[in-house]
Every structure is written in C-alpha cells, then in structure tokens.
Amino acid sequence: GQQVMQIPQYQHVQEGEDFTTYCNSSTTLSNIQWYKQRPGGHPVFLIQLVKSGEVKKQKRLTFQFGEAKKNSSLHITATQTTDVGTYFCADPTNFGNEKLTFGTGTRLTIIP
Amino acid sequence: EAGVAQSPRYKIIEKRQSVAFWCNPISGHATLYWYQQILGQGPKLLIQFQNNGVVDDSQLPKDRFSAERLKGVDSTLKIQPAKLEDSAVYLCASSLVLVNEQFFGPGTRLTVL
Numbered sequence: 001g002q003q004v005m006q007i008p009q010y011q012h013v014q015e016g017e018d019f020t021t022y023c024n025s026s027t028t029l030s031n032i033q034w035y036k037q038r039p040g041g042h043p044v045f046l047i048q049l050v051k052s053g054e055v056k057k058q059k060r061l062t063f064q065f066g067e068a069k070k071n072s073s074l075h076i077t078a079t080q081t082t083d084v085g086t087y088f089c090a091d092p093t094n095f096g097n098e099k100l101t102f103g104t105g106t107r108l109t110i111i112p
Numbered sequence: 113e114a115g116v117a118q119s120p121r122y123k124i125i126e127k128r129q130s131v132a133f134w135c136n137p138i139s140g141h142a143t144l145y146w147y148q149q150i151l152g153q154g155p156k157l158l159i160q161f162q163n164n165g166v167v168d169d170s171q172l173p174k175d176r177f178s179a180e181r182l183k184g185v186d187s188t189l190k191i192q193p194a195k196l197e198d199s200a201v202y203l204c205a206s207s208l209v210l211v212n213e214q215f216f217g218p219g220t221r222l223t224v225l
Contacts, residue, residue: 033213042203042216043155088154099168100145100214102154 004091004103012109019076021106023089031092032072033100034063038085043102046074081110114138116217118204124223130192133220137185137206143167145214146179146189147203155203161187194224 005024013019023032031050035043047056049065049072056063062075076083089103117136125131137144142163147155158177160167164184172179176195181187191198201221205214 042219043205043214044216045213048213090154099157099160102156105154 004089004101006087006089006103006106008106009104010107010109012111013079014111015081016078019079019083019108021074021087021089021108023072023074023103025070025091027070029069029072029091032065033090033092034072034074035088035090035102036085037088037105041085043088076108079108079110081112084108084110116204116206116215118202118217118220120220121218122221122223124225125194126225127196128193130190131194131222132188132190133202133204133222135187135189135204135217137187137204138215141206141208141215142184143207143209143212144181144187145205145207146187147205149201149203149219151200158189191222194222196224198222199224 003026007022011019031048033048034046036046037043047063049056049063052069053067054065060077064073066072072089074087086105086107088105091101116138119134123131144161146158148158149155156171158172159169159179161181164181176193177191179187179189189202199222201219203219204217207214
C-alpha cells in the first residue's frame with residue numbers, strides 16, 4: 001500500500017545550523033501537507049503543496065514539492081530552540097479515499 | 113476561535129476494561145477524524161466522519177473499537193475491551209472539508225496496564 005517515508009528519523013543540530021527533512025512516496029502524490037508536533041503537543045498544520053516543483057517559504061522555513069510529485073522537503077535556516085519538535089509530512093491521497101497518511105516523522109532537537 | 117476540545121486528557125485503565133473519549137470539533141467543521149498515535153510514530157487514522165456519516169473506517173479495529181458522531185457535531189470513541197497495545201495518544205482533528213487543513217485537539221493519553 002501507499003507509504004510515505006521520511007529521513008532522517010532523528011536530527012540533532014547546534015542552534016543556528018540549518019536542518020532539512022525529506023519525504024518520499026512510492027507513488028505520485030496529488031498534494032502534500034506538512035505538520036509540526038512539539039514534544040507533548042499535537043500536530044499543527046504548516047503548509048500544503050499542490051503544484052509540481054512548487055516552493056513555498058514561511059520565514060526561515062522553505063518547503064519544496066518535487067517535479068515528479070513523489071518527494072518533498074522542509075528546510076529550516078538558522079535553527080532556533082523554538083524549532084524543536086517532530087516534523088511530519090502527510091499524504092492526503094490514499095486509495096482514492098483521500099485520508100491523511102502521515103509520514104514517519106523527523107524529530108529535531110537543538111543543542112543550545 | 114475555540115479549538116478542538118478533547119476529554120479526558122489522561123486515562124489509565126487495566127486491560128480488558130472499557131474506555132471512552134470525547135471530542136468536540138471546531139464549530140462549523142463538517143469533517144472529524146480520530147487518530148491513534150503510538151509513541152515515536154506518526155498519527156494513524158482510525159476513522160473519518162463527514163457530518164454524521166462514516167467516510168473511512170478501514171483501519172479501525174472494529175472488534176474492540178467503535179465511534180459515533182450522532183448529531184454531526186461532537187464524537188465519542190470507545191474501546192472495549194482494551195489491550196496493552198492500545199496504549200497511545202488518541203487525537204481528534206477536524207477540518208472544513210475533506211483533505212483540507214486539519215486542526216488537532218490536545219489528545220487523550222491512554223495507558224493500559
């Protein structure tokens with residue numbers, strides 16, 4: 001069935017360093033969503049990408065959707081302690097039922 | 113705007129006992145979702161409602177889990193009887209339309225002993 005894999009599973013960075021997480025699908029996606037979950041918190045929607053090759057920015061966060069719509073990435077420039085959490089990509093397409101399938105997540109920790 | 117409300121926030125039960133969770137979505141959100149999130153994993157969809165109808169319950173263990181949204185607003189998720197592997201956070205989410213941005217509640221952390 002449909003699988004959405006994320007790498008890396010964990011990432012530890014010094015504050016101020018950049019961070020990137022990658023999301024890969026075994027099939028073509030119609031669109032993709034990104035969520036952030038703080039430790040002990042609940043997922044919070046960040047963005048949705050729809051178009052092939054789309055790039056969107058939110059302050060220090062840059063989101064990309066691959067040309068083939070099978071992969072996506074989230075890049076954070078100059079990480080801050082507030083960036084700590086787990087970042088999930090989520091696939092809204094699954095067997096035509098359009099249910100949200102979350103990726104495995106990348107857990108980001110910041111070393112002050 | 114009030115967010116998605118869930119109760120209780122924490123629940124500890126013994127295996128084979130029953131438990132129920134409640135969710136009140138954001139006002140006006142027609143679509144409601146229940147997710148199970150096991151520690152260290154991403155949320156897994158259990159059931160999806162559109163108003164008071166079930167859109168998808170393919171991953172709901174129907175021998176022990178049940179959910180309802182009788183009036184198309186708030187919803188309850190029940191587990192009967194609970195197993196050790198049901199220990200997880202149960203998240204409720206809602207959205208205006210199917211597959212739009214989902215708003216999550218704080219979750220209920222269930223521990224089955």
